[in-house]
Amino acid sequence: MDSEARKGSASAAFGFGSSEANKGFAAVNVEVKAKAFEHSLATSIGSAHAEALKGGWVFAEAISNxxxxxxxxxxxxxxxxxxxxxxGIAVAKACSDAFAFHGGVALSFANACAAAIDKGLAISDALAFAFAFGDHSFALACSDALAVVFGKKTGPFCTALAGAGSSASSWNAGPAFDSASAAAFKWCH
Incomplete structure (x- = not known):
C-alpha cells in the first residue's frame, strides 16, 4: 500500500483528515475513542492488555493533542x-494518529521510537499492539517510518519486528502475527 493510500485508510478508520477533524478528536472525542480502542484491545488480546490501556490512555491523549x-x-x-x-500501547495508538498527517509528525514518531531504543526500550510491543488493533496498514506504515530512521535490515528494527511477531503469536493473534511477519520479510530479508 502506498503512502497516500495509507493516509486515506487512516482518515477512513479514525475520522482523521482535516485539521478541524483532528482538533475535534482531541477536544471532544478522546473518551469515546478511548472506550472504543479499549474494547477492541480487550477483544483482540485480552483483559490484561485492556488494563494497561486504561493507564496508557493518559499518554495517548497527550500524543493526540x-x-x-x-x-x-x-x-x-x-x-x-x-x-x-x-x-507501548499509547505509542501504537499514536502511530495511527501520526499517519493521518504528512511526514513531519510521522517522522517525529519514528524519531521518538529511535530515542526509546537508544535508552534500551523495545518497540516490539508498540508494533504488536498496532498490528493487533486491526487496521494493519497502520502497523505497516509504522514499519515504513521506522525503517527510514533505522535503515533496512538493521538490527534494532528487525529485532523489534521479530518481537512483535512473537508477541502476537503468544496472544494467539493470528492476523497480527501474519502482518508482523510480512513487514519483517519486506524490510529484513
Missing amino acids: AVARNDAVAFSKAAADAFASGY
Whole structure:
C-alpha cells in the first residue's frame, strides 16, 4: 500500500483528515475513542492488555493533542514519555494518529521510537499492539517510518519486528502475527 493510500485508510478508520477533524478528536472525542480502542484491545488480546490501556490512555491523549496541533516537538516528547513509562500501547495508538498527517509528525514518531531504543526500550510491543488493533496498514506504515530512521535490515528494527511477531503469536493473534511477519520479510530479508 502506498503512502497516500495509507493516509486515506487512516482518515477512513479514525475520522482523521482535516485539521478541524483532528482538533475535534482531541477536544471532544478522546473518551469515546478511548472506550472504543479499549474494547477492541480487550477483544483482540485480552483483559490484561485492556488494563494497561486504561493507564496508557493518559499518554495517548497527550500524543493526540500534540497531533491535533501538528506540534512535532510535543508529539515526540509525549511519545517518548509513553515509552519511558512502559506504555507501548499509547505509542501504537499514536502511530495511527501520526499517519493521518504528512511526514513531519510521522517522522517525529519514528524519531521518538529511535530515542526509546537508544535508552534500551523495545518497540516490539508498540508494533504488536498496532498490528493487533486491526487496521494493519497502520502497523505497516509504522514499519515504513521506522525503517527510514533505522535503515533496512538493521538490527534494532528487525529485532523489534521479530518481537512483535512473537508477541502476537503468544496472544494467539493470528492476523497480527501474519502482518508482523510480512513487514519483517519486506524490510529484513
